[in-house]
Amino acid sequence: MEVKSEASGPKATRVKTEPRVNSENQTYKLRAKNIDVFYGDFQAIHDISLDIIDNSITAFIGPSGCGKSTFLRLFNRMNDYIDGFSMNGQILLEGQDIYDPSVNVEELRKKIGMVFQKPNPFPKSIFENVAYGLRIQGIKDKDFIEQRVVESLKQATLFEEVKDDLDKQALALSGGQQQRLCMARTLAVKPSVLLMDEPTSALDPISTAKIEELITELKKKYTIAIVTHNMQQAGRISDNTVFLYMGKLVEYGDTQKIFTNPEKDRTQNYITGRFG
Amino acid sequence: MGLTATILCLLILAIFIGFIIYQGVGRLSWDFLISLPSRFAERSGIYTAWIGTLWVLVLTTLISFPLGVGAGIYLEEYGKKNKLNKFLEINIANLAGVPSIIYGLLGLEVFVRLMNMGSSILAGSLTLALLILPIIIVSTREAIRAVPSTIKEASVALGASKWQTIWNQILPASFGGILTGVILAISRAVGETAPLIVVGALAYVPFAPQGPLDEFTVLPIQIFNWVSRPQHEFAINAAAAIIILLLITFIMNGIAVYMRHRWQRKIDW
Numbered sequence: 001m002e003v004k005s006e007a008s009g010p011k012a013t014r015v016k017t018e019p020r021v022n023s024e025n026q027t028y029k030l031r032a033k034n035i036d037v038f039y040g041d042f043q044a045i046h047d048i049s050l051d052i053i054d055n056s057i058t059a060f061i062g063p064s065g066c067g068k069s070t071f072l073r074l075f076n077r078m079n080d081y082i083d084g085f086s087m088n089g090q091i092l093l094e095g096q097d098i099y100d101p102s103v104n105v106e107e108l109r110k111k112i113g114m115v116f117q118k119p120n121p122f123p124k125s126i127f128e129n130v131a132y133g134l135r136i137q138g139i140k141d142k143d144f145i146e147q148r149v150v151e152s153l154k155q156a157t158l159f160e161e162v163k164d165d166l167d168k169q170a171l172a173l174s175g176g177q178q179q180r181l182c183m184a185r186t187l188a189v190k191p192s193v194l195l196m197d198e199p200t201s202a203l204d205p206i207s208t209a210k211i212e213e214l215i216t217e218l219k220k221k222y223t224i225a226i227v228t229h230n231m232q233q234a235g236r237i238s239d240n241t242v243f244l245y246m247g248k249l250v251e252y253g254d255t256q257k258i259f260t261n262p263e264k265d266r267t268q269n270y271i272t273g274r275f276g
Numbered sequence: 277m278g279l280t281a282t283i284l285c286l287l288i289l290a291i292f293i294g295f296i297i298y299q300g301v302g303r304l305s306w307d308f309l310i311s312l313p314s315r316f317a318e319r320s321g322i323y324t325a326w327i328g329t330l331w332v333l334v335l336t337t338l339i340s341f342p343l344g345v346g347a348g349i350y351l352e353e354y355g356k357k358n359k360l361n362k363f364l365e366i367n368i369a370n371l372a373g374v375p376s377i378i379y380g381l382l383g384l385e386v387f388v389r390l391m392n393m394g395s396s397i398l399a400g401s402l403t404l405a406l407l408i409l410p411i412i413i414v415s416t417r418e419a420i421r422a423v424p425s426t427i428k429e430a431s432v433a434l435g436a437s438k439w440q441t442i443w444n445q446i447l448p449a450s451f452g453g454i455l456t457g458v459i460l461a462i463s464r465a466v467g468e469t470a471p472l473i474v475v476g477a478l479a480y481v482p483f484a485p486q487g488p489l490d491e492f493t494v495l496p497i498q499i500f501n502w503v504s505r506p507q508h509e510f511a512i513n514a515a516a517a518i519i520i521l522l523l524i525t526f527i528m529n530g531i532a533v534y535m536r537h538r539w540q541r542k543i544d545w
Binding site (some may be wrong): 076078083106107109110114118121122132136185190 | 357424426427429430431432433434435436437444445448450463
């Protein structure tokens, strides 16, 4: 005779109600808990836990192959399609596990937008690039789409440059313009988090400055996580900095502190350019 | 060395075509196109043959295009990298090299006999569709693979589903390549003789086919039949018919080249 578990009545839904506010009254937008990532047998991320604060810019730095892009792509589940990918741990967006089987990945990606390393506009017109995210949601209202396209282009500080020719091929734009178009395209879907994977590494200094200015401006409304190879960039624009090395979290904290007075020697060495 | 070989090849081809045109062009006329075959060479025409070719062409396209492109999309975008799919891939590549007469035998057994279609246009088209499916699948996959993965990522990252990404981004970007492959495959099917003979296409069909279940003949079989006759007049008929067949394949190849050119110019990554 087995004694059944005493739980009776409707099964309690597992709601993870953890405090999302820290001692300084900052809200956590994203929380990663004990993340391991494997590509086949290779372990790319080793037990990383970190919290990303709402309406802040978090920079991920570290030498090539340290796992920063892999880590960033966990937040919008872009690694899902990679062969051999598997992971342990949890990633919570506003307290909800985004790897839970009940999560609709498409909906998730509307909340967490991404801008890539190389500008990758679609081979369509400027207008259609920005409208794409809305069209795939089945939105047909022309006025609404047009209004959102203009609004997004303005937000991405591209509107003034292209307003006379929105039907122009996006691929005919310059690299910097293309990248801002990609920003506009992402913003049009109204995400609350923006992931950026080395968004300026393919751009010239002037375009880079424009993008950085834009990112700083976007912080007011969005939580931003950015991967960068550029130390100065991380120092200039981010509030917090994560330093990864060989798939492990070395140091995470206030950017000011990490760049002036890091706790670990390895961080110090990397930031001052002694290795990496 | 290579240049000499190329020139030699082209020269032989030019002589070949020149000879055919010299022989056959005088025989080309409206009557030749709309006359039924006859045992008198000068009264004989290719009406049944080109109507049959047209039927086969359209049906083969209708069957092989959706199947081949669909299979290509599946293997490239949905198929997991497991043993079964690897096995399928190797076999599709091998199928492209199987002699066409083998397909004819398969068609004879499966379509004509087992499925009771008889020696009909439908049976012939299904057989040819099988023959060119591997070509269409392989070229579809290549065209899809040529689309940069950054485009797929951009679409997916905006919340598009896999199918939305395929439909809105991957297919438009690879359509030129897919279409080129399909057209080249079909123009190969138009010239095929052996599998259709095995399936039972007839050299002499007294009436033009009215529907997909009618008996039929096609241009290559008509040509084959005329060439094998002893009278010189039939050889001239064959030459004229070859000109028509060549025209059809050239036009189709021309369309393929144009498509590729047009779509490539439109998208410059």
